[in-house]
Amino acid sequence: MDLSLLIIQALNGVQLGLLLFLVASGLTLVFGILDFVNLAHGSLYMLGAFLCASLTFVFGNFVLAVLVALPLTGVIGFLVERFVARPLYARDHLDHVLGTFGLILVLDTLAHLIWGPAGIAVPLPEWLQGQVALSETLVIPSFRLVIIGAGLSAAAGLFWLVNYTRLGMLIRAGASNRTMVSALGIDIQTLFALVFALGAMLAGLAGMLIAPITEASIGMGNNIIITAFVVIIVGGIGSMKGAFIGALLIGLIDTLGRSFLDDLFKVFMSSDAAETSAPAVSAMLIYIIMALVLSLRPQGLFPPRTR
Amino acid sequence: MKKFLTLTLAAGLMSTAAWAETVKIGFVTTLTTGAAVIGKDMQNSVNLAVEHLGGKAGDLDLEVIFADDGFAPETGKQATDKLVKQDDVDFVAGYIWSHVLLASRKSVLDAGKFLISANAGPSQIAGKLCDQDFFSTSWQNDQTPMAMGEVLNRQGVKSLYVMAPNYAAGKDMVAGVERTFKGEIVGKDLTKWGADAQLDFSAELAKAKASGADGIFVFYPGAAGGAFIKQYDQAGLKDTLPLYSVFTVDALSLPKLQAANLTGVMGSRTTQEWDPSLDNAANKKFVTDYKAKYGAYPSYYGAQSYDAIMLIASAVAKVGNTTDKDALRAALKEADFESVRGKFKFGSNNFPIENFYLREVVTDADGTWTTKVVETVFEDHIDSYAAECKM
Numbered sequence: 001m002d003l004s005l006l007i008i009q010a011l012n013g014v015q016l017g018l019l020l021f022l023v024a025s026g027l028t029l030v031f032g033i034l035d036f037v038n039l040a041h042g043s044l045y046m047l048g049a050f051l052c053a054s055l056t057f058v059f060g061n062f063v064l065a066v067l068v069a070l071p072l073t074g075v076i077g078f079l080v081e082r083f084v085a086r087p088l089y090a091r092d093h094l095d096h097v098l099g100t101f102g103l104i105l106v107l108d109t110l111a112h113l114i115w116g117p118a119g120i121a122v123p124l125p126e127w128l129q130g131q132v133a134l135s136e137t138l139v140i141p142s143f144r145l146v147i148i149g150a151g152l153s154a155a156a157g158l159f160w161l162v163n164y165t166r167l168g169m170l171i172r173a174g175a176s177n178r179t180m181v182s183a184l185g186i187d188i189q190t191l192f193a194l195v196f197a198l199g200a201m202l203a204g205l206a207g208m209l210i211a212p213i214t215e216a217s218i219g220m221g222n223n224i225i226i227t228a229f230v231v232i233i234v235g236g237i238g239s240m241k242g243a244f245i246g247a248l249l250i251g252l253i254d255t256l257g258r259s260f261l262d263d264l265f266k267v268f269m270s271s272d273a274a275e276t277s278a279p280a281v282s283a284m285l286i287y288i289i290m291a292l293v294l295s296l297r298p299q300g301l302f303p304p305r306t307r
Numbered sequence: 308m309k310k311f312l313t314l315t316l317a318a319g320l321m322s323t324a325a326w327a328e329t330v331k332i333g334f335v336t337t338l339t340t341g342a343a344v345i346g347k348d349m350q351n352s353v354n355l356a357v358e359h360l361g362g363k364a365g366d367l368d369l370e371v372i373f374a375d376d377g378f379a380p381e382t383g384k385q386a387t388d389k390l391v392k393q394d395d396v397d398f399v400a401g402y403i404w405s406h407v408l409l410a411s412r413k414s415v416l417d418a419g420k421f422l423i424s425a426n427a428g429p430s431q432i433a434g435k436l437c438d439q440d441f442f443s444t445s446w447q448n449d450q451t452p453m454a455m456g457e458v459l460n461r462q463g464v465k466s467l468y469v470m471a472p473n474y475a476a477g478k479d480m481v482a483g484v485e486r487t488f489k490g491e492i493v494g495k496d497l498t499k500w501g502a503d504a505q506l507d508f509s510a511e512l513a514k515a516k517a518s519g520a521d522g523i524f525v526f527y528p529g530a531a532g533g534a535f536i537k538q539y540d541q542a543g544l545k546d547t548l549p550l551y552s553v554f555t556v557d558a559l560s561l562p563k564l565q566a567a568n569l570t571g572v573m574g575s576r577t578t579q580e581w582d583p584s585l586d587n588a589a590n591k592k593f594v595t596d597y598k599a600k601y602g603a604y605p606s607y608y609g610a611q612s613y614d615a616i617m618l619i620a621s622a623v624a625k626v627g628n629t630t631d632k633d634a635l636r637a638a639l640k641e642a643d644f645e646s647v648r649g650k651f652k653f654g655s656n657n658f659p660i661e662n663f664y665l666r667e668v669v670t671d672a673d674g675t676w677t678t679k680v681v682e683t684v685f686e687d688h689i690d691s692y693a694a695e696c697k698m
Contacts, residue, residue, distance in 0.1 A: 002517070004517075005513060005514070005517045008513045008517075009510055009513055009514075012509040012510050012513060013510075015509070016507065016509070057566070108339075112339075112343070117338075117339075117341075117343030117344050117346070117347050118344040118347075118559070118562075118563065119341055119344065119530050119533070119563070120563065120566075121533050121537060121563040121564060121566060121567040121569070122567060123566070123567035123568055123569070124541075129540075129541065130543065131541075131542065131543040137517075139516075139542075139543070141538075141541040141542050141543070143541055144509065144541075210507070212537070213507060213534070213537065213538060213541070214506040214507060214530075214534040214537075214538075215506075215530065215533055215534055215537070215563070217341035217530050218339075218340065218341055218343070219339075219340050219341055219502065220341070220506075222502070222503065223502075223503040223504075223506075226503070255509070255510045256510075258496075258498075258510045258511065259510045259511075259513070259514055275495060275497070276497075279473045279496070279497040279498065279499070280473070283473075283499045
């Protein structure tokens with residue numbers, strides 16, 4: 001194993017981690033502050049991808065499409081909060097799960113009706129198509145670097161929003177004690193709707209960023225939502241810092257596992273056995289990590305301080 | 308989940324009333340998830356076949372019941388059970404996925420129905436698990452990659468990196484290319500598959516590039532194919548690591564790739580038993596009418612499904628009823644129908660003995676991206692498991 005391959009794989013892991021963070025941060029915000037389990041969070045990720053894909057063909061420009069699709073996804077999140085989530089707040093978590101699972105089926109079918117079963121490949125502008133050579137052997141597709149950049153700026157923006165703005169203060173206060181916040185005269189309903197829309201925009205952004213790599217396809221959100229749940233469980237439910245570190249951890253473990261596990265296995269088992277067992281184990285790796293974290297620190301690595 | 312499609316004309320139903328006998332065909336394919344794009348193509352082709360037959364197999368009315376396997380073996384088996392037990396179909400056809408077919412096989416055969424695979428060709432069913440009531444209108448999984456391995460030898464490729472999804476067919480594909488490819492396989496990745504399949508191949512592509520192989524062989528059917536091609540393109544591997552694929556670049560991924568203008572795929576080569584450019588009357592009719600009706604090229608999934616319906620109809624028309632199983636079996640084995648791949652003949656294990664072609668991605672007269680035959684790689688090829696089949 002050479003060093004440049006390790007660096008490339010680490011960058012790939014960070015890129016996957018940041019995408020996961022975008023999805024997990026919204027999930028953890030909604031769960032931590034609204035105490036609402038939103039299984040349909042992945043559908044917002046899918047809708048973001050599809051909206052961006054359609055708009056890319058309308059405008060002929062990917063970046064413009066992202067800029068327009070972002071607020072649109074926010075609006076969809078706002079509507080979902082108003083009409084699906086809000087009536088369910090008072091119920092227990094099982095009802096949240098049932099309600100939002102139904103929403104997944106509705107949104108998946110809706111996407112099927114609007115965009116067809118085929119999925120849409122999203123074209124990238126010329127300047128994002130190429131590769132960046134960091135050194136002779138260190139070449140990485142430029143769009144992957146864009147994802148890393150976008151993910152880091154979203155994380156920084158979120159950090160600033162939560163820690164240094166009035167809205168962030170209210171969000172933190174709401175997370176600690178929402179009865180007190182509403183008793184102090186804060187419009188908690190609007191606050192919740194804003195948080196939900198923010199989470200939707202973050203998930204949508206992740207969908208828009210992955211669409212040019214894979215494609216916008218039905219059910220794409222259901223794949224990532226499970227991993228996003230693993231991230232927030234490992235990181236500590238409701239914690240932004242936990243979501244960030246958890247996402248990077250899971251992204252790196254998953255990518256490095258896929259890359260090097262078979263070589264590692266070949267050290268102590270036959271090449272044939274390693275080839276068949278390595279993919280199976282690397283697919284399980286993140287769940288093994290989750291089980292470990294749950295048994296040693298059930299509250300997650302970075303649980304929020306108070307509830 | 309399931310779509311009922313009674314293709315009998317309403318008028319026909321009323322005049323002949325309930326006296327006309329019907330032949331019921333259950334067709335299992337994927338109608339939900341991202342893989343529904345394959346199922347849709349098969350469904351379109353089945354409907355076209357029924358239309359070409361005028362809704363009749365001889366004197367009997369044709370009825371096709373579509374069922375969704377949800378891209379999962381357990382769902383596929385349930386759908387199959389329902390077709391066999393509740394709808395009491397005479398034939399069960401379809402099956403894109405080898406693991407779904409393997410899971411569903413027993414339900415059909417134990418009930419004494421005929422099973423016709425229009426795509427999946429797992430090695431087990433070609434060999435030890437072969438059955439007199441099972442027929443394939445596609446191929447055994449290993450054959451197409453074997454043809455590709457032969458192409459690689461002819462092109463002087465010395466070392467190869469191999470990528471495929473981790474399921475029954477993925478393993479068969481890898482086994483197939485390994486069987487004929489004479490050079491060295493320097494690396495191999497089997498990736499997660501199913502409804503939550505892995506679609507981001509950054510880690511694998513980085514490994515493939517670092518391996519210094521002369522070429523990369525991949526098998527990524529359906530939506531994963533488009534995703535792979537894009538990332539291969541984005542990683543700029545076209546010049547250093549030429550792509551040799553099977554079941555990845557097809558009539559389903561090409562329109563999407565063209566819409567996104569990913570020109571990297573132009574000229575890429577793939578092996579197949581069928582191509583829209585094959586020169587025979589049945590194929591011309593199929594391709595022309597499919598394009599006129601659905602506005603796109605059919606894929607091999609569609610061609611094989613069209614052949615499956617034509618095969619069933621030919622057998623039923625010859626026997627004249629659906630109750631004489633022995634006569635039907637013999638009629639199916641004769642395969643006396645106009646196949647879109649020209650001549651059609653079954654081998655000892657009821658898999659076709661057929662040609663395999665090398666196809667290249669080109670632009671047609673209307674500017675649409677499609678494939679055309681470059682050369683014939685194998686003639687009348689018999690799969691490697693036929694010898695293990697004791698019938």
